[in-house]
Each structure stands twice: as C-alpha cells, then as structure tokens.
Amino acid sequence: MLVFDIVVYLLLFVMTLIVLARYFIVFKGFIPLVSLTALLLVLVVFKTSLPKVFDHQINSFYITYNNFPEDIAPRKGTKVDIDLFMNQFYNDKTKDAFVEMDGYFVNFSSVKKELYIDNNWAKTEIYLDGKLLGSFGSVQQDMLLELSRGIHHLQIYIYNSELPPIMVHVGMNDYMPIISDENLTQELKKVMKGEDYDALFTTQNADKKIELTESQKPTLLFLNSTRAATYEIDNIKKANLKAIVYSGIGVRLQHREKIPTFRVGSMPALASLLPKDTQCMNRAPRGIICPSFNEVDILNSWMQRIAGKNADGFSDTAMEGQTAEVSVPLLRLDEQFYEKLQTYVKNRDIQKEDLNKRLQDPFYQYKNMRWFDALHVQESDIPNNAFVGYYLDKFDVPNVKFSEITPKITLQFGNKFHEIKAGDFLAYWVGDFLFVRPVTYIFSVAASSAKVKVLINKETVLATNKDGSFSYKFIPGKKYRIEVQYINDNRSADMHLDMQKSVK
Numbered sequence: 423m424l425v426f427d428i429v430v431y432l433l434l435f436v437m438t439l440i441v442l443a444r445y446f447i448v449f450k451g452f453i454p455l456v457s458l459t460a461l462l463l464v465l466v467v468f469k470t471s472l473p474k475v476f477d478h479q480i481n482s483f484y485i486t487y488n489n490f491p492e493d494i495a496p497r498k499g500t501k502v503d504i505d506l507f508m509n510q511f512y513n514d515k516t517k518d519a520f521v522e523m524d525g526y527f528v529n530f531s532s533v534k535k536e537l538y539i540d541n542n543w544a545k546t547e548i549y550l551d552g553k554l555l556g557s558f559g560s561v562q563q564d565m566l567l568e569l570s571r572g573i574h575h576l577q578i579y580i581y582n583s584e585l586p587p588i589m590v591h592v593g594m595n596d597y598m599p600i601i602s603d604e605n606l607t608q609e610l611k612k613v614m615k616g617e618d619y620d621a622l623f624t625t626q627n628a629d630k631k632i633e634l635t636e637s638q639k640p641t642l643l644f645l646n647s648t649r650a651a652t653y654e655i656d657n658i659k660k661a662n663l664k665a666i667v668y669s670g671i672g673v674r675l676q677h678r679e680k681i682p683t684f685r686v687g688s689m690p691a692l693a694s695l696l697p698k699d700t701q702c703m704n705r706a707p708r709g710i711i712c713p714s715f716n717e718v719d720i721l722n723s724w725m726q727r728i729a730g731k732n733a734d735g736f737s738d739t740a741m742e743g744q745t746a747e748v749s750v751p752l753l754r755l756d757e758q759f760y761e762k763l764q765t766y767v768k769n770r771d772i773q774k775e776d777l778n779k780r781l782q783d784p785f786y787q788y789k790n791m792r793w794f795d796a797l798h799v800q801e802s803d804i805p806n807n808a809f810v811g812y813y814l815d816k817f818d819v820p821n822v823k824f825s826e827i828t829p830k831i832t833l834q835f836g837n838k839f840h841e842i843k844a845g846d847f848l849a850y851w852v853g854d855f856l857f858v859r860p861v862t863y864i865f866s867v868a869a870s871s872a873k874v875k876v877l878i879n880k881e882t883v884l885a886t887n888k889d890g891s892f893s894y895k896f897i898p899g900k901k902y903r904i905e906v907q908y909i910n911d912n913r914s915a916d917m918h919l920d921m922q923k924s925v926k
Contacts, residue, residue: 521580523592529571534597538564538672540650546592549577562650564671566597591650593672598685606667606684607728613665613682614640620734621725622751625692626651627739631747634661635735642666642729643750646689647673667728690724692717695736695753700766702773704817706845706911707871710777712770715763718755777817784816784848784909792880793850793907796820809853809906813840816848816909831906831919839915847910849917854903857896862924866891871912876919877905893924 537555539546540562548555551574555565578592601609619640624632627648634643634657643666645653650672655663658679665682666675669689695717702712722732735751753759779786788796797812797820804810805827813824824840831851837844865883867874867890876884876892879902884892896902908917 521578523576523578523580526573526575528573529569531571533569535567535569536564536595536597537567538591538593538595538650540591540672545581547579548592549575549579551575562671567594591672593650593674595672595674598683600687601684603686603728606686607730609682609684610642610665610667610729614642619664621729621731622735622737623689623692623721623725623733624737624748624750625690625739626653626748629653629746631656633657633747633749634663635749635751636660637662640664644668644689644725644733645673645675646670646691648691652676690717690720692721692736692738694738695721695755696759696763696766700770702770702777704777704781704843704845706913710774710781712774713766715767715770718763780817780819784814784819788820794852794905797822797850799852804852804854804903806854806856809851809904812850813842814848814850815842815846817846819848830921831917833908833915833917836914844910844913844915847915849906849908849910851906851908851919852903854901855896856901857898859898860895862893862895864891864893864922864924866918866920866922868916868918868920869908870914870916871910872915872917873907873909873911874917875907877907879903880905 537548539548539556539558541558542560546558548558550567555567556563580592617640619642620637621642621644622634623644623646625646625648626632629652631654632643632645634641634655636657637660640662641664643655643663645666645668647653647668647670650670652674653676655666655675655677658677658681663679663681665684667684667686668675669686673685675683696715697713700713702710705711721736725731725733733755735754737748737750737752739748785791785793785796797814799810799812808827808829809831811826811828811831812822814820814822823842828851833839833849835844839847865876867876867884867886869886869889871887873887874884874890875882878894883894884890906919910917
C-alpha cells in the first residue's frame with residue numbers, strides 16, 4: 423500500500439503540473455499569473471500535506487501469529503499502531519506465539535525518533551534497514567534513532583517464552599530529550615512567572631484517560647509512568663493547566679492544547695500515600711511489619727527540590743485499580759489529609775506496640791494465668807495417655823481455631839493450618855498419663871524457629887527455641903499431666919515431640 427500511495431500522489435502532482443503549464447503557455451496576461459500562483463500554491467500544499475498523509479505509514483505493519491486462535495489473531499496485512507501492547511493475548515497457546523511486524527515509513531527530512539521496548543518474558547529483535555538494532559529479553563529500554571530523509575524499513579520479531587501471556591510493548595515516539603532537575607526548576611519558574619499554583623502528582627502504569635479537575639488556580643501536572651503507555655489528557659483549559667512534567671520509557675501524551683511539556687529521568691514511584699490496608703502484620707521471621715507512610719515525605723522531598731513546594735494533589739493506579747480513566751487529583755493533600763495521616767500514624771504505633779508484646783508473649787494479657795486456664799480447658803476434655811491439641815492465632819488469644827485428640831505430638835505444614843498462617847501459629851497440647859511400673863522416658867523436641875516449653879505437673883522441665891531433650895522418671899500409680907506450649911516464628915511450622923523408653 424505504501425508504494426501504491428506514493429505512486430498515486432506523484433502522478434497527481436505531475437498531472438497538476440502539466441495542466442498548469444498548458445494554461446501558462448496558451449493564455450496570456452492575467453491567466454499566466456494566476457497559473458503561476460496556483461502552481462506555487464500546489465507546491466506548498468504538496469510539501470506540507472504529503473508528510474502528514476504518509477505519517478500514518480509509520481504505524482503500518484504486517485503481523486503473523488503461529489498457533490493463535492482465530493478470534494484473537496489479526497490477519498496478515500492488518501494495519502496496526504507500532505505502539506503495540508500485547509498483554510491482551512492471554513491464552514495458553516501464546517506460549518508458542520511468534521509475532522512479526524514488518525513495514526516501511528517515510529521521512530521527508532532528517533528526524534530524531536525514540537524507539538522503546540517494555541518486555542516481560544518474551545524475546546524481541548529489532549532491525550532498521552536490515553541492521554540489527556538490538557536483541558532483548560526482559561527489559562525496559564529506549565534508544566535514539568537519528569533518521570535521514572527517505573524510506574526506511576523496520577522489522578520487529580517477538581518470540582514468546584514458554585509461559586503465557588505475551589507481555590511486550592514496543593513503539594516509536596518523537597524524540598523528547600530528558601531535562602535535568604536543575605534545568606526543570608528554571609523552566610517551571612519561567613512558565614509560572616511567580617504565580618501560586620497547584621502541583622498535582624500521579625503515578626500510572628497502563629493506558630489511561632486522565633481527567634483533570636477544574637481549578638481556578640494554575641496547575642502543573644507531574645506524571646510518573648512505570649510502564650510504556652499512552653495517556654490522553656482531558657479538561658486542560660478548565661483545569662488551568664500550565665505545564666506537564668513526565669517520566670518513563672515509551673510514554674505518549676495526547677491532548678489538543680499547546681502545553682509546555684518536559685521529560686525528566688525519574689520521579690518517585692509511589693504505590694499509595696494512604697494505603698487501604700493500614701494494619702500491621704507479622705512477617706515471620708522478620709517480625710512485625712507496619713505501614714511506614716513515608717511516601718508522603720518522599721513525594722514532598724522531591725517536589726520541594728523541583729518546585730520549591732509540597733504536592734497539592736495525588737492520584738495513582740492503586741486508588742483507581744485498572745480502570746481506563748483516572749481523575750487527577752483523587753486525593754487533596756490539604757490540612758484534612760495531614761490530620762488523617764497523623765491519626766493513621768498514631769493508631770499504627772499503638773497497634774505495633776500491642777502486636778510486638780503479643781509476638782514476645784501471646785498471653786501477655788494473662789500474665790498470672792496458666793495457658794490451661796486462659797484457654798478455658800475443661801478437666802473432662804483431657805484424655806488419658808494421649809493429648810488434646812488446641813490451635814490458635816497468636817494475635818487472637820484465647821480464641822481456639824481448632825482442637826483435636828492426638829496420640830502423639832507431631833506437626834508439619836507450610837503456609838496455613840486450619841486457616842492459621844504459619845507465622846502466627848500457636849499450639850497447646852495437654853494430656854494425663856498413668857504408668858503401671860517405674861519407667862524413665864527420653865523426651866526429644868525437634869522444632870524449627872519456635873519457642874517450646876514442656877511442663878510436667880506444672881513444673882517446667884524444658885524451655886527452648888531450638889531442638890532439645892531431657893529424661894524424666896515416672897512413678898507407678900501417680901497421674902502425670904504433660905503440657906506442651908508451642909509458639910511458631912517461621913513461614914512454615916515443624917514440631918515433633920518424641921517419647922522413648924530409656925533402655926539400660
């Protein structure tokens with residue numbers, strides 16, 4: 423199609439020249455002047471419109487798929503945007519996928535373009551005019567292309583790895599140089615001319631329509647993109663937007679206004695200023711992990727260095743999920759926000775102190791009470807010559823999640839046991855034992871990263887946070903109550919208590 427279009431436009435241009443030349447020769451006086459003017463006008467229109475006419479050819483490629491289902495496989499010869507994001511092809515058959523993009527584009531003058539690749543799991547090879555530009559695995563990278571005028575041949579080959587889906591984003595933008603932070607500060611001062619303004623910050627990672635909120639004050643938009651993506655920015659006039667600052671590889675900004683735009687090397691990649699989950703968690707064996715809320719400090723530290731002020735508004739993908747449109751700002755960083763933040767921090771600190779106490783001693787609120795009493799164990803529940811086991815979440819004492827009768831103590835599991843996470847797991851076993859003759863038993867405890875305590879008739883005979891053993895002599899006719907306390911502190915649980923008769 424490209425060669426055909428060029429030939430058609432050239433023929434039309436030549437025919438126009440012939441017709442105008444005929445009128446110039448045949449007629450005299452005013453007509454030749456009109457013809458000459460028309461000729462010049464045709465030259466101007468041709469020179470200015472032809473590059474725009476063929477500009478779409480930058481995005482004209484042939485695509486082929488091997489072993490793709492018909493409903494998602496574009497036919498060979500389909501015109502597609504070179505800005506191709508392929509994660510939509512999520513299908514088991516994509517593990518065998520091969521994609522070929524083969525096309526031409528026209529430069530009517532020397533230009534600088536930026537070719538980028540954002541690639542997970544697939545292998546990508548890029549050729550320009552028969553020369554290999556690069557071969558990539560998992561990478562986020564862009565490269566500068568200084569293209570001379572003429573027709574250029576671009577080939578892109580994508581080979582998927584063994585696992586679906588294909589996750590590739592390749593494309594080409596007009597070259598936008600990266601400005602230093604110092605120069606950006608100076609440029610923003612020129613743009614704003616000393617006016618008071620709102621600095622709005624957003625972190626995004628997929629194609630979005632960004633709907634700016636109306637504002638009486640001038641605004642600046644700071645957009646940090648963590649993936650190659652296209653952003654359509656709307657409501658620019660009503661938002662009183664004065665400039666856009668963005669960061670990221672393969673970012674396309676689409677809007678209808680002439681707005682000063684600057685690209686920087688990096689911005690803070692913030693997940694959320696006020697995360698929905700503000701609960702402290704036990705991340706065994708690291709201990710209690712709580713929300714830090716330092717994202718606000720990170721953002722404002724960067725904003726102070728760039729613009730000399732704190733951020734006034736914030737939006738991110740976590741706040742909107744994977745929707746196609748995001749409002750900016752979703753969160754106003756005003757006085758109410760900082761009051762709410764202080765409340766979050768205060769509640770977090772109280773919660774962290776309590777959880778740390780529970781981590782050290784899950785029964786710290788029952789300091790003068792035995793586990794037997796704190797768990798409300800009934801005498802009638804205790805078996806003879808066996809154990810009854812009680813399983814709990816160490817941060818939800820004394821609520822028993824599950825109990826069972828077991829002839830011996832042995833426990834081994836990975837992530838969860840009866841919906842109790844391994845790192846939060848606590849167990850208590852108790853049983854009564856009677857012996858008909860004198861006997862000595864060797865007790866051996868095997869436990870990985872846990873606190874274990876063994877009591878016989880309320881006397882502590884073993885307390886360890888690793889493997890241990892001891893011997894105990896039992897007298898016939900006397901009842902012995904054996905209690906075992908177990909507090910796990912690992913991502914998995916492994917506990918065994920072995921009782922073997924001593925052989926002399």
